[in-house]
Amino acid sequence: MSLLKIEGITKSFGAVSVLHGVDLTVGAGEVVGLVGDNGAGKSSLMKIVTGMYTADSGSVTMDGEDIVSNTPGERRAKGIEMIYQDLALAKQQDVASNIFLGREPTRSILGMQFVDGKKMRDEAQAMIDRLGARLPAINRPVGSFSGGQQQSVAIARALTFNPRIVIMDEPTAALAVREVQGVLDLIRQLKREGIGVILISHRLNDVLSVTDRIVVLHQGRAAANLVTAESDMTAVVSAIVGGGDVAEAAAHELSAGGD
Amino acid sequence: MTNTKTVSAHPRQGIWGRLQSASIERLHIRLESLIVLLILCVAMTALSPYFLSVSNMLNILLATSTIGVLAIAATYVLSSGGLDLSLGSVMGLSGVVGAAFAVNLGAPTPIAVIATVGAGALAGAVNGLIITRAFVPAFIVTLGMLGIARGLALVISDGRVIYGLPKAMVYLGQGRPLGIPMPVLIFLATAFIMHIVLAFTKFGRHTLSIGDSENAARTAGINVSRHRFLLYTLSGGLAGLAGLLFSSRINSGDPTAGLTYELTAITAAIIGGTNLFGGRGSILGTMVGALIMGVLQNGLNLLAVQSYYQQMAIGSVLIIAVFIDQWQLRKESRV
Numbered sequence: 404m405s406l407l408k409i410e411g412i413t414k415s416f417g418a419v420s421v422l423h424g425v426d427l428t429v430g431a432g433e434v435v436g437l438v439g440d441n442g443a444g445k446s447s448l449m450k451i452v453t454g455m456y457t458a459d460s461g462s463v464t465m466d467g468e469d470i471v472s473n474t475p476g477e478r479r480a481k482g483i484e485m486i487y488q489d490l491a492l493a494k495q496q497d498v499a500s501n502i503f504l505g506r507e508p509t510r511s512i513l514g515m516q517f518v519d520g521k522k523m524r525d526e527a528q529a530m531i532d533r534l535g536a537r538l539p540a541i542n543r544p545v546g547s548f549s550g551g552q553q554q555s556v557a558i559a560r561a562l563t564f565n566p567r568i569v570i571m572d573e574p575t576a577a578l579a580v581r582e583v584q585g586v587l588d589l590i591r592q593l594k595r596e597g598i599g600v601i602l603i604s605h606r607l608n609d610v611l612s613v614t615d616r617i618v619v620l621h622q623g624r625a626a627a628n629l630v631t632a633e634s635d636m637t638a639v640v641s642a643i644v645g646g647g648d649v650a651e652a653a654a655h656e657l658s659a660g661g662d
Numbered sequence: 663m664t665n666t667k668t669v670s671a672h673p674r675q676g677i678w679g680r681l682q683s684a685s686i687e688r689l690h691i692r693l694e695s696l697i698v699l700l701i702l703c704v705a706m707t708a709l710s711p712y713f714l715s716v717s718n719m720l721n722i723l724l725a726t727s728t729i730g731v732l733a734i735a736a737t738y739v740l741s742s743g744g745l746d747l748s749l750g751s752v753m754g755l756s757g758v759v760g761a762a763f764a765v766n767l768g769a770p771t772p773i774a775v776i777a778t779v780g781a782g783a784l785a786g787a788v789n790g791l792i793i794t795r796a797f798v799p800a801f802i803v804t805l806g807m808l809g810i811a812r813g814l815a816l817v818i819s820d821g822r823v824i825y826g827l828p829k830a831m832v833y834l835g836q837g838r839p840l841g842i843p844m845p846v847l848i849f850l851a852t853a854f855i856m857h858i859v860l861a862f863t864k865f866g867r868h869t870l871s872i873g874d875s876e877n878a879a880r881t882a883g884i885n886v887s888r889h890r891f892l893l894y895t896l897s898g899g900l901a902g903l904a905g906l907l908f909s910s911r912i913n914s915g916d917p918t919a920g921l922t923y924e925l926t927a928i929t930a931a932i933i934g935g936t937n938l939f940g941g942r943g944s945i946l947g948t949m950v951g952a953l954i955m956g957v958l959q960n961g962l963n964l965l966a967v968q969s970y971y972q973q974m975a976i977g978s979v980l981i982i983a984v985f986i987d988q989w990q991l992r993k994e995s996r997v
Contacts, residue, residue, distance in 0.1 A: 476883070491881035493874035495941040496867075504871055505882030507864050517862045 405430045406599050407452070407483070407568050412461035414447055421447045423623045424461065429568060429599040434590060436610035436631070437603045439620035439643055445603050448620070449570050452601075453485050454478045465568075482567035488576065490557040494546030498538060499527035501545055502560045530559040534589055551582030558589050569593060570601045575609050587613045607639055607656050621645050690861060690944030692935035694986070699950055702957045710964040718960070720843060724911075726956035727849035728753075728904045730949065732920075732927035733934070734856050735900035737948045738893055740931055741860075743873035743940025745800045746897045748789060748807035749904075750923035754916070755811040756782040756905030761824035761915025764831055771830040778909070779902035785811055786898015790891035800894075808924070815917040824915040835910030845907040852903065857945035869893065873940025922973070929980040930955045938984060955979070 405428035414422040422444045429435050437445050450456040452463060454475035463471050465481050473481065492501050500507075503523050509516040528541055536555035538548065545556050554574055561569055571590070575583045583606075590613050593600050604610050610617060611631060619627040619642035627642035637653040644652065685693040706713040732749045739746045760778030763769040769777065785807060792803045837844040860866035872879045872886055880886050904923075909915050934951025936943035955976065962972050 487881070489877065491875065491878040493871045493878045493941065495874045495937070496871060500867060500871070501878070504878065505868070505884045507867060509864065516864070517858075518864055518867055520862075 406433075406466060408462075408464045408467075409448070409452065410462045410464075412448065412451055412463070413459045414444075414451060414456065415459060421623050422451075422458075425620065425623070425625050426628075427601075427618050427625065429601055431567065431599055432594050432597045433616070434594050434600040434602060434614045436614035436617040437601055437620065438605070438607065438610055438617060438639065439626075443620040443643075444623045445620055446572070449485065449572070449601070449603065452478075452568075452570065453483060479564060482565065483570070484561040484564050484566035484568065485570040486554075486557050486561050486572065486574065488572045488574075490553055492545050492553055492556060495544050497544055498531070498541045498556055498559075499523040501556055502527045502530065502563055504560075526563070527559070530562055531555070534559055534562065534592060536585070536589065549582060550578045551585045554578070554582075554586050555589060558593075562593075566598060568599045568601065570603070572603045573605065574602070575604060575606050583609060607636060611636065611639070619643055686935070689946060690857075690935075691947045691950055695933055695935060695947065695950045695954065698933070699954050699957065702954060702961065706957065706961040706964070710961070712964055713961065718964075720841075720846065722953070722956045722960045723846045723849070724843045725960060726952050727843075727845040728908045728911075728920075729923060729926050729930060729955060730849045730952040731852055731900055731904040731907065732923055733930035733948050733952045734853060734945055735897040735904075736924070736927045736931040737934070737936050737943045737945060738856070738860065738869060738900075739800075739897045740928070740936045740938060741873045741940055741943025742869045742890065742893050743876065744793070744890060744893060745804060746786075746789065746894065747801070747804040747924050748785065748811055749897070749901045749927050750920035750925075751808045751811035751815070752782050752785045752898050752901040753905040753908065753920035753923060754918060755785060755815040755818075756902035757909035757919050758815040758819045758824065758915040758917050760831075760906060761827060761909055762818055764827050765824050765915075771828050774828070774831055775834070775906060778906040779899055782902020782905060783895050783899035786901065787891070787895040789898065790894030793894060794887035794891050812917070812921075819915060819917045821917065823917070825913065827910060827913050827915075831910050832913050833910075835907060835912070845911060848903070848907060852900070853945055853949055856900075860943070860945055865889075865892075870941055870943065873937070873942075875941075925980070926955055926976055929976055929983065932987070933979065933983040938987070 407429045409425065409427040412422050412425045425444070425448055427435070439445050447456060451458045454473060458471070462469060465483065470478055470481060493504060508519045508522045510519045524541060531538055531541065534555060536559065538552050538555065545553055548556070574586050578586060587609060590600055590602065602610060602614060614631045617629045617631055617634065617639060618625055619629070619639060621642060626645065629638060636657050637649060640653040640656055641649045682693045685691055685696065712718055732753065735746065735749055756778045759781035760774050763777040764771065764774035789803050789807050792798050793800050834844050834848070839847070860869065868879065868884050868889055872884065872889055876886055905919065908919050930951035931943065931948045932938055932951070933954055934947035934949070936948060958975060958979070959972055962975065
C-alpha cells in the first residue's frame with residue numbers, strides 16, 4: 404500500500420517542458436531514491452509534491468486522498484516534510500532554537516507568553532536521542548557543528564512535525580566520507596519508524612546502499628523504476644544517461660565512492 | 663565575507679575562554695566589554711577626584727539615558743540583520759512634534775507624550791513599509807529618512823527651538839523621585855522590558871533568527887516582512903521615546919536634537935556584542951556598551967577635553983570594536 408502516489412505529472416515553464424507524465428510511489432517505511440542528471444526534473448517534481456509548484460496535469464495523493472489543491476502548509480500538516488540542501492538552519496542559534504524555530508513552546512507568566520526554554524531543550528534532546536544522533540552539545544550554535552551534525556539537526560526538526568514522508572535533497576553532498584554513514588544510518592532509522600523517505604542524490608553509492616527502490620528521471624520522464632536489491636550501478640548509470648555503453652562511467656562512479 | 667557569521671568550530675578553551683562563554687550564556691554580555699567598562703572606571707577614578715561619586719554616577723546615567731534608549735532600538739534592528747540610520751533625526755523630529763502639540767496646540771501632556779512617541783513610531787513604520795514592500799535596502803531608506811525627518815523637524819519648528827513645555831511633561835525629564843532622575847528610571851525600565859522581550863519571547867527569538875538566516879526563518883513559517891516592519895516601527899517608537907526624554911529634560915523641542923546620535927547608539931550596541939550582520943544581540947550587552955560611551959564622554963568632560971575630540975573618540979571606538987569582533991571570529995575559525 405503506497406502512502407504517497409504521484410501519477411502522470413506534467414509541468415512546463417513557458418515554452419520549456421520539464422516533466423512529461425512522471426509516476427512515483429512511496430510506501431510507509433520505504434526509501435526511494437530519486438536520481439537523474441541536472442535538469443532532469445527532480446527538484447521540480449519535489450516542489451510539486453510539497454506544493455511550492457502546481458502541476459499542469461496529473462495527480463498527487465496521500466493515503467488515497469487528493470492533495471493537489473492543498474497549500475504547502477496543509478501538505479506539511481498531512482505529513483509531507485522536505486529537508487532542503489542548504490538545511491535552512493539559523494547558524495548562530497542553538498539546537499533547540501533551530502528545531503523549534505517558528506513554533507516555540509511558550510508558558511504564561513503573569514499573563515505574558517514567554518518561550519519555555521527548558522521544555523524546548525528537553526524535547527530537542529529527546530528528539531536527538533530518538534534519532535541516535537551524536538552532537539557535541541545541545542546548547543551550542545549549530546554553525547559550530549560539522550556538516551553531518553547539522554544534517555542531524557535538520558532531520559530532528561523535520562521529525563518534530565511527525566512526518567509520514569520526508570524528502571531529502573542531497574543530504575550527503577557536502578559531507579566528509581566518515582559522516583555520510585551517519586546520515587545514511589539516520590535514513591535507516593526513519594525507515595524503521597515507518598516513515599517514507601525520498602532521497603534525492605547524485606551520490607549513487609549512497610543511493611544504492613540505503614534505498615529500496617530507485618526512480619531515475621531522464622529528460623522529464625521516469626526512465627526507470629528499479630528495485631535496488633535487483634539492480635546495480637551499471638543499470639542506474641545507464642538509465643541516467645539514457646542508454647549506450649556505460650561500463651566506463653559506472654566503473655568511475657563505483658571507484659568514486661571509494662569506501 | 664562569509665566569515666562575518668562564522669561560529670567558532672570548537673568550544674572555548676581555558677579559564678579565559680570559559681569565562682567568556684559563561685558571560686555570554688548567563689549574562690548575555692560580552693566579557694571584553696565588561697572589562698573595558700571596568701578599566702575605564704578605574705582609570706577615571708585615578709585621573710579625576712570627581713568621577714567616583716553618587717552624583718556623578720547619576721550624571722553618567724542621565725547622560726546615557728537618551729543614547730541608551732536609541733541603542734536599544736539599534737540592537738533590535740541590527741540583530742535582525744537590518745540597519746536604522748535615522749534614529750537621531752527621528753528623535754529630533756519626535757521632540758519637535760511633541761513640543762508643537764504641547765506648546766503651539768496647547769494639548770494636554772498625555773496627548774503630547776503620545777504624539778512624541780507616535781511621531782517616532784510613524785516615521786519608523788514608513789521606514790519599515792518601504793523596506794519590506796518596495797524592497798529598497800534599509801541603508802538607503804533610513805539614510806533618506808535621516809534627511810527627511812531632520813528637514814521635517816526644521817519645517818514644523820520653523821527652524822527655531824519650541825520653548826516652554828507644560829510642567830507635567832518637564833517632570834519626565836527633570837523630576838527626581840527618590841533622588842533618581844526620571845529619564846534614568848524610564849531608561850532602566852525600558853531596558854528591562856526590552857531585554858525580557860528580546861531574550862525570552864517568540865518576538866525576540868524570531869528577531870535573532872531572521873538576522874541569522876532569513877531563509878531559515880522563512881522556511882520555518884515566520885512572516886519575515888511583517889516582523890521587519892514591526893521592528894522598524896519599534897525602532898522609530900524608541901527614537902520617539904528618546905526624543906521625549908531629551909525634550910522634556912531641556913524643556914523644549916529642539917529641531918537639531920539628536921544630531922549624529924545614531925553613530926553613538928550603533929556604536930554602543932556593537933561594543934555591547936550585537937552582531938553588525940545580525941543573529942546576535944542582547945540588551946544587557948548594549949547597556950554595558952552605552953555605559954562605556956557614557957563614561958567615556960563623562961570622563962573626557964571631567965578631564966576638560968574639547969568636545970570635538972569626543973566625536974573622534976566615539977568614531978574610533980566603533981571601528982576598534984568591530985575590528986576586535988572580526989579579528990576574534992577569524993582567529994576562531996582558523997583554530
